[in-house]
Amino acid sequence: MQHSVSSSQTHIKWIALMLTNTATRYGALARFFHWSIALLILTDLALGVIGDRTPRTADTVAWLQTLYSAHKTIGITVLLLAVLRIIWAVTQPRPVPLHPERRAETLAAEVVHWALYGAIIIMPLSGWVMHASESGFAPIWWPLGQGLPFVPKSEAVAHAAGAVHSLAAWVIYATVAAHIGGALKHQIIDKDATLARMSHGRAAGNPEAHHGRAAPIVAAGLWLVVLGVALVTGDQAHDTTVTPVASPAQIASSVTGANWTVDTGNIRFQVAQMGANVEGEFADWSAQIAYEDQTGNGSVTVVIDTTTLTLGSVTDNAKGAEFFNVAAYSTATFEADIARTDGAHLATGTLTLAGVTVPVTLPFELAIEGDVATMSGEVVLDRRDFAMGTGYADESTVGFGVTVVVTLTATRAD
Structure with a gap:
């Protein structure tokens, strides 16, 4: 032992x-x-x-x-x-x-x-x-x-x-x-x-x-x-400078009598990848807005610099020829007429993205206090309408629906 x-x-x-x-x-x-x-x-x-x-x-x-x-x-x-x-x-x-x-x-x-x-x-x-x-x-x-x-x-x-x-x-x-x-x-x-x-x-x-x-x-x-x-x-x-400020010298716009200047704002979007939601954003964009708060009518032109797109770890892929194709189309443009019906607002017009123009209606909420307006809107787009990701034939890798959320604060200019 x-x-x-x-x-x-x-x-x-x-x-x-x-x-x-x-x-x-x-x-x-x-x-x-x-x-x-x-x-x-x-x-x-x-x-x-x-x-x-x-x-x-x-x-x-x-x-x-x-x-x-x-x-x-x-x-x-x-x-x-x-x-x-x-x-x-x-x-x-x-x-x-x-x-x-x-x-x-x-x-x-x-x-x-x-x-x-x-x-x-x-x-x-x-x-x-x-x-x-x-x-x-x-x-x-x-x-x-x-x-x-x-x-x-x-x-x-x-x-x-x-x-x-x-x-x-x-x-x-x-x-x-x-x-x-x-x-x-x-x-x-x-x-x-x-x-x-x-x-x-x-x-x-x-x-x-x-x-x-x-x-x-x-x-x-x-x-x-x-x-x-x-x-x-x-x-x-990583240039964090964001310029969502109206500048007629920067954008070609058909809007006349623009009377609102954007102070701050964001254009963000969300898309499903491999079943998980991925959030993206455009850092640089300009807007020119004409809106009469008494009638609820107006017009807007937004020009987005698509080269400032970020989409997490797949940013480079999103900028490529299969999707935003920023090398060929460095800007996207949304032109719409604004109308107010029963307190609700609609911006109805067209979105030109990656060389394709598609009718788009953006419903949004608007609150005006004095000379300051706050706006938020959301619309779901289908990437297939813009011939994006044609090689991704189903939603197992990239979803069809892209939820776009727009928020901004603007000041009356005249």
């Missing part, structure tokens, strides 16, 4: 020894984190490159949804493993450098090591923030929900997170290449035990050697520069 207890204790100690690090070797758990994260990162980078190079068409949308869902889910898996890896690393001794006398080489290797630690946190986390802050069609498969606490649905946040994610990708390309190149150099040229320590836990190195303190500081400085550049460029790419 005593022999059995002693044998069990010895077995447990042996397992603990194999799992943990020493000054000269990596334990099994550290090696598991290293190789599993490496495999997942390389897979995720490949999926991202494939996705970026795949044309956005009706034939590829289902494939892209699966690809990006896998990409996002793997990214979150990397993030969770990275957190566990870092927690484990701070509780374990880190094996000493094999060639501490080569100061420059050792410093470079350790900077890459710390930069990779930053990458496996910053890259997936920025991708998750980008996903949570925008509307998109590729859900995360983990049962964690699609949002994040304290992350609002915001194009500005999505652009900033996207810029960080994109620049972090270049950092990870460089650091992974340097890491692999260094490992091959140690294996082929130096013929030392660097790769063997991480592949099967071979012990090597002088236990009296130690790591320098400069590497984590240099790596942190590198990431501060990367984050700063990404946030600045992301802010510049």
